[in-house]
Amino acid sequence: MKITDVRTRRFVFRPEGQPFHPTWRPFPEREQDVTVVEVHTDEGITGIGAGGVLTRLNTVAGLFVGKDPLAIEEHWHLLRGIAHFMGRPWPIEVALWDIAAKKAGVPLAKLLGGKSDRLLAYCSTGEIHPLEQRVEDVLRIRGEGFKAVKLRFHDPDWRVDLKTLDAVRKAVGDTMTIMVDANWGWYLPGDRAVGRWDRKTARAVLRELERYDVFWIEEPLYAYDYDGLAEVRRHTTVRVAGGELNAGLHEFQVYFDKGSLDVYQPDCTFAGGVTVAKKVAGMAEAAGLLFAPHTWTNGLGLAANLQVAASASNCPFIEFPYDPPNWLPEYRDFMLTEPFRIDADGYLRVPDKPGLGVELDEGRLAALARA
Numbered sequence: 001m002k003i004t005d006v007r008t009r010r011f012v013f014r015p016e017g018q019p020f021h022p023t024w025r026p027f028p029e030r031e032q033d034v035t036v037v038e039v040h041t042d043e044g045i046t047g048i049g050a051g052g053v054l055t056r057l058n059t060v061a062g063l064f065v066g067k068d069p070l071a072i073e074e075h076w077h078l079l080r081g082i083a084h085f086m087g088r089p090w091p092i093e094v095a096l097w098d099i100a101a102k103k104a105g106v107p108l109a110k111l112l113g114g115k116s117d118r119l120l121a122y123c124s125t126g127e128i129h130p131l132e133q134r135v136e137d138v139l140r141i142r143g144e145g146f147k148a149v150k151l152r153f154h155d156p157d158w159r160v161d162l163k164t165l166d167a168v169r170k171a172v173g174d175t176m177t178i179m180v181d182a183n184w185g186w187y188l189p190g191d192r193a194v195g196r197w198d199r200k201t202a203r204a205v206l207r208e209l210e211r212y213d214v215f216w217i218e219e220p221l222y223a224y225d226y227d228g229l230a231e232v233r234r235h236t237t238v239r240v241a242g243g244e245l246n247a248g249l250h251e252f253q254v255y256f257d258k259g260s261l262d263v264y265q266p267d268c269t270f271a272g273g274v275t276v277a278k279k280v281a282g283m284a285e286a287a288g289l290l291f292a293p294h295t296w297t298n299g300l301g302l303a304a305n306l307q308v309a310a311s312a313s314n315c316p317f318i319e320f321p322y323d324p325p326n327w328l329p330e331y332r333d334f335m336l337t338e339p340f341r342i343d344a345d346g347y348l349r350v351p352d353k354p355g356l357g358v359e360l361d362e363g364r365l366a367a368l369a370r371a
């Protein structure tokens with residue numbers, strides 16, 4: 001089998017209703033701008049991938065044409081080189097894995113190890129809602145089947161968010177697992193400059209979170225404050241999670257060496273492909289730690305990370321980005337023929353079709369295509 005082309009197609013989807021106000025951005029999101037990468041082969045198998053914003057990736061097609069798509073470890077080194085000057089090309093690598101699993105006729109999760117065919121989903125919220133509304137939200141999603149929810153801390157005074165956590169915990173008792181994401185791993189100019197936590201603040205927050213049996217605190221400090229994360233982690237019983245946007249094995253090795261994290265969250269579309277995410281899962285397993293990849297990009301990104309997550313032995317939850325009314329499966333997965341949904345028991349099933357197991361909704365996408 002040989003690669004015949006690498007193409008990108010850009011689609012812009014503008015949902016009806018309110019814009020989405022994610023805590024990790026100082027401006028609202030009014031549309032989803034998604035670039036889908038396609039790797040074509042001479043056997044008619046096409047691999048797809050998408051993640052964050054991609055630029056000019058079609059210009060590197062010549063580096064892959066004529067090569068064996070299944071020599072992924074070899075292509076990975078080339079992609080790492082491309083990553084140095086063109087952003088994050090990892091959806092190409094995801095597309096190669098999609099080809100490999102389609103060629104084998106199995107879901108990618110099975111090709112990678114096949115630990116599970118479903119994972120417990122946590123409802124990953126993205127906005128700050130007023131306290132009463134957030135309590136109602138969580139009770140409603142519990143009614144939909146969710147057994148776990150992740151809340152955002154965002155206020156310059158973390159005690160404000162703590163009140164919401166307190167109210168949610170009181171409302172659900174011990175029926176739900178709760179995670180907290182502080183989103184301090186990275187930030188954009190203008191975003192919460194005043195509220196950034198220093199190490200002492202992070203430790204103070206965690207003393208409180210322990211009382212609410214929080215399963216993990218995500219990104220309490222900057223992603224590259226390896227020592228700070230290690231210090232915070234040493235002083236709390238709450239798991240420290242992070243690594244969603246880190247790049248490559250070497251950065252993760254520093255986390256392991258310093259003892260910075262309990263839960264490793266490499267997103268395969270950002271952090272070095274399926275190859276790195278799978279290796280980090282193994283490194284975490286050897287250290288007695290957890291793996292729970294970030295999935296928040298779009299339906300194709302969720303599809304890829306779900307496959308890796310389901311292949312690992314140490315993944316307790318899959319992130320399910322969902323925050324009604326402004327972030328819904330049909331927005332997130334607008335490019336797919338079928339949006340991902342959890343089952344009545346709160347699990348997200350791995351699609352049983354080969355590869356990533358998803359299909360592009362070409363009929364709908366024709367109207368959303370952009371140059």
Ligand SMILES: [Mg+2]
Pocket residue numbers: 181183218219244294
């Ligand atoms: Mg996060």
